[in-house]
Amino acid sequence: MSQTIPTSLSVVPTRALVDETFKVVVENLPPASPVTLHALLYSEDKDYWEAYGHYVSDHRGTVSVAEDLSLGGTYTGKEAMGLLWSMRPEPGSRTGLRLRKREVTSPMLVHISVYSGHITEGFRKQSPLASVLTERWYMAPGVQRIEIKEKGVQGTFFIPPGPGPFPGLLDMWGGGGGLLEYRSALLASHGYASLALQYFSPGELQSADLQIQYFEVTFNIIKDHPQVIPDSIGIFGLSLGTVVAIYLVAVSTKITPRCCVCISGHHLYPLGTALNLNLKLEKKRLETEHYDENNYQISRDVRLPIPTDLSEKVDVRKIKCHMLLVNGDDDQNVPAVEAAEDITQMMRSGGNLQLLTTLTYPNTGHLIEPPYSPHFRATNFIIPTTKEKVISLWGGQPKPHSDAQEDSWRKILAYLHHHLYSSTTPKAKM
Structure with missing residues (x-):
């Protein structure tokens, strides 16, 4: 048988x-x-x-x-x-x-x-x-997770395994608020001491009195950590995190990163406006935001057209560190591609264009995550200024968006390694 x-x-x-x-x-x-x-x-x-x-x-x-x-x-x-x-x-x-x-x-x-x-x-x-x-x-064996609550700063520090010291990263997420740790945990798994920063709580944009000193103190916490190489620190931002990052490296004399990775952001208003959203911008939001056939909210037009008045945008001509812009050409949340084009023109006129690298991906939306993360074309979102619950349209199509996440992550890690990493520094392995 x-x-x-x-x-x-x-x-x-x-x-x-x-x-x-x-x-x-x-x-x-x-x-x-x-x-x-x-x-x-x-x-x-x-x-x-x-x-x-x-x-x-x-x-x-x-x-x-x-x-x-x-x-x-x-x-x-x-x-x-x-x-x-x-x-x-x-x-x-x-x-x-x-x-x-x-x-x-x-x-x-x-x-x-x-x-x-x-x-x-x-x-x-x-x-x-x-x-x-x-x-x-997201977190390799041996990575240390340390909660940070000092000098008014709230966040989580992830330290790679091994003797160190390691290059450092300040990791900032977007306008949804809260503390998100998974990207920092993954970056620590690749050998970077990464601090995931909470810089406001959901729904507190209007009342939050956040000053540039908060980020300068945070940067110094990273810089002073015994497991961090003090002159080898970068900034990693997505969405509002990118807006903050661009502002900091253009304006602050106390924040001196080697490089910045900026995903799906722009340079279109000063930090205070970005975090508190003044009445003028709120009025424009109400006038220009619209909805698609599925009743998903489209926000990108709030910031279009790109202003020509320098007082309405960060002067990126002052940036002195290397900067990588990663964008999707179907971003329905912010005009990231148009902003990148303006940033390019401004930095060319300022003589610092050699510091800029730009990656733009077709049919890719706003939420460019680490590889193999599912694509989210539209998700629930609470508008911090009004607490209005909407379904926000982020954009992108599953296959090209996934390809962009895989390709950009590989290039981001190579970029960070090139600008921050010492050949003698140990790297975490799974």
């Missing part, structure tokens, strides 16, 4: 950093057998996220996600990491969701399963042929 060999599923590695690839292989299938590869994640917000691809086994009864074509599903074609970057909320979930890791000391747990046939729904109600649990980490 012949014995049926059970279908096997392997995911290598099963434990990795979120920006590392894995290899998913199914074996012991009948030849030319249709199967569905499925990824399932239960978020910290208690929502199910999933991705899936349809495959047909080869003459050996094997499917390799990295080498074979997905014929349908949440992604198509040869996509080694499609089971992660194409994740979306399970049908019937709440609207406007965004997947973000809050507790970085634990991994994202992703169940990879293979099902018989090409199926599109009801995965959790069916029994898979095989399943593997994978761990996706």
Whole structure:
């Protein structure tokens, strides 16, 4: 009597950093057998996220996600990491969701399963042929997480493993407020002492009396840390974090980074205006913001056209550090590409254009995250000035946006290494 060999599923590695690839292989299938590869994640917000691809086994009864074509599903074609970057909320979930890791000391747990046939729904109600649990980490083993509450500064410092000292980074997120740690944890996993800074709380933009000294004190906390190389510090910003970063490096004489990485931002008004949003800008917002056919809010036009009056924008001609701008040409939240063009012209006229590098990605939106993060074209958002709840349109399309995240992250790490890193400094490994 012949014995049926059970279908096997392997995911290598099963434990990795979120920006590392894995290899998913199914074996012991009948030849030319249709199967569905499925990824399932239960978020910290208690929502199910999933991705899936349809495959047909080869003459050996094997499917390799990295080498074979997905014929349908949440992604198509040869996509080694499609089971992660194409994740979306399970049908019937709440609207406007965004997947973000809050507790970085634990991994994202992703169940990879293979099902018989090409199926599109009801995965959790069916029994898979095989399943593997994978761990996706932002924080590598040995990375130290240190809460910072000193001199009025609130944030979290992530220190790489090893004797150090390491290059330092000031990491600032955008206008949603709060403290987000996952990018800093990942940067520390790549050998950078990164401080994730909380510089206002949600809904406090109008009342927050934030001065440039707050950021100067923060920069000095990083600089004075014994595990940081004091003359090898950079700034990393996204959205409002980029607005703040550009302002700081153009205006402050006490903040002297080697380089800045600026994602999806602009230079169009001084820091005080950016953080407190004066009445003039608020009036323009109400006049120019509009909604698409899905009732998603489009905000980019608030800051268009780019002003010609120098008093309405940061004088980037004064910037003395290297700066990398990373933008998507379908950003529906801010006019990042138009701002980058103006920054280029201003820095050319100021004689410091050699400090500027710009990356612009097609069909890419505002939220350019680390690799293999799902694409969010529109998500729930609370406008800090009014506390109005909207679904904000960020822009981008899943496949090109995912490609942009992967390519830009690789180039960002290379850029940071070039400007900050010593060849003798140890790097964290998973």
